[in-house]
Amino acid sequence: MALSNLSNYLDEVDNYSDYTDYTYEETSSMWADPAHDPSDMARILSVVIYSVSCVLGILGNGLVIAIITLKMKKSVNAVWFLNLAVADFLFNIFLPFNIAYTAMSYHWVFGTVMCKLNSFLLILNMYTSVLLLTTISLDRYVSVVFPVWAQNHRCPSLAYLVCLGVWIVGVVMSCPSLIFRDTAQAHSSVICFSNFSLSRNASYRALALVRHRTVNITRFLAGYVLPITVITFCYVAIAFNLRRNRLAKSKKPFKIIVTIIVTFFLCWSPYHLLNLLETEPDMIPRFVFEIFIPITTALAASNSCMNPVLYVFMGQDFKKFKVTILSRLVNALSEETGHSSIVHRSFSKMSSMTEKETTVL
Template sequence: MGQNIRDCEKTQIAVLPPIFGIEFIVALVGNLFALWLLFTREKRNWHTGVVLSCNLAISDLLYVLTLPLLTVYYSLEKHWVFGEAACKIERFLFTCNLYGSIFFIMAISVNRCVALTCPFFTRSRVEPVHAKLVSVIIWIIVGVISCPVLKFASVFKNSNNRNNTACVSIHNIHENAHFIYKIFLAVFGCLIPFLVTFTSYFVVIRVAWKNVSITALEKRKIAILVTSVVVLYALSFVPYHVFQIYHFYLKGQNQSICWVYNIYQVFKGMASLSMCIHPVLYTALFDSIRVACCGKSPEDNNSIEMRK
């Protein structure tokens, strides 16, 4: 049974402003700190892992700068005061960051898998220039698949909400095309990278735990990395896509179910939460960041860093 969308928006308006506000502070500080350490502590060791992680941090920062706009938008009960161009750019950057994060995490996982399973090939054949080339390809792919957002996103006067100007991902005239586009993003931008990432980490865990030459410190770093990725997918990427598609399907049927809409909005905030978790990924990848945050472990003097 359909429900009044205005009633459904009450939870969204109450929940998203504090979520986006906290995420802005944590993600900005965390990613700037990570970038600073990458450029200072790791500047002489720009192996493939550093290159990919640097691009991941840049992707986060491009979007984190739009979070204050969203905080204001939802604090004003969904009244967009920044103009249509800013609305389109915000939605475009959100899409770029979301799928840029997913693809760079996939690249990092494949990179780690290859490094563990084919260490001699990695040391002799894989160079930072290859990671830079992969990064360029990812940015091109993400930019291309995000471009339709610039067409779909728009602002309009919402007569059901005290004539507030809303910034929306889609207006009614493009609903069918937009739904197909969202399915494409869910499959190409989430499901396929999801399968590649978890296949890679399954291999990583299997090889690492059987390899007696890998130290306990290195195994802990792998465990942190895998756990972080599992948390990212379990709490943000997968449920966000599932409930997003279900919501837009119901919308195409002229239905509104509050619990679906509310869960979709919560997971939209959780998808942005990935920007706060990415610095945890860096702690698993680089000794310089882990030491800066946690201090130097006695095992550091005896361990050999697994380069990607």
């Protein structure tokens, strides 16, 4: 295909990528001063966010993986944290490809296979992380609201089976990246983009639009709306239960709950909402996507380095600041901390009530 035809094809087909590849056109010519090109500034900011997330994510999640596998006996909490850390760590390992791609003004030099694999692993991380966070929320909900059932059925083997199901669902939901991701020469660069028509023929535009909307809407519902609904419900129910039964000695658990939900919203809402708007590109000026998609994608990626902080460091009420990071991680990841102690108190309280009722009868 001639270069001009390819350029027209890229303009006509909705091929906005899962991750940033929005500058295959010479967009800097739109601005009087290239040094103040908003899209270029967004690209630089994205590189910074990606880089910080990559370093912190590899160190934080790597430390969690090492501690759980080498220093701890397996518990339900440990299984959740281990799988969450593995998903985030795998994501962070492949972040350098995105950093290089973004830093090189969206010039992909790693080939078509890596274009597919990179996107697949990034979307896999999104699904597995979100589903694992949802699973953790459900586990905490069941442990607090149904402590007797949790005491009898909650075990590491069941947790491993649930995690296996999460990974299978994540792989299946990420397969569109293996199918639709492609590379093409555009101007002086090679782009890694979503070729939803599976062709270089612009006549397939209608089919590409349907596929694009299906993928994005499915991702929005399954990867955002459903999980955030379940997560919010679980933590609101936990908060009401703890307050009603007066099991929480302080307001700290409520602050942690609010922090978890707000952080999740801040990291993922812009990404999913903008990708949903992307299914109707005629409604939004093109430069909006060129500027904000890279930033919102990088912000979503940063969630992978925040999880060790939110689910480990904040999950434990540290009384002595001088305690080492290693000790803090071991204590936070152990079964006898956080909501587990609340479950124990709840179970003990219910057992005491049962004994009193039996005595009366």
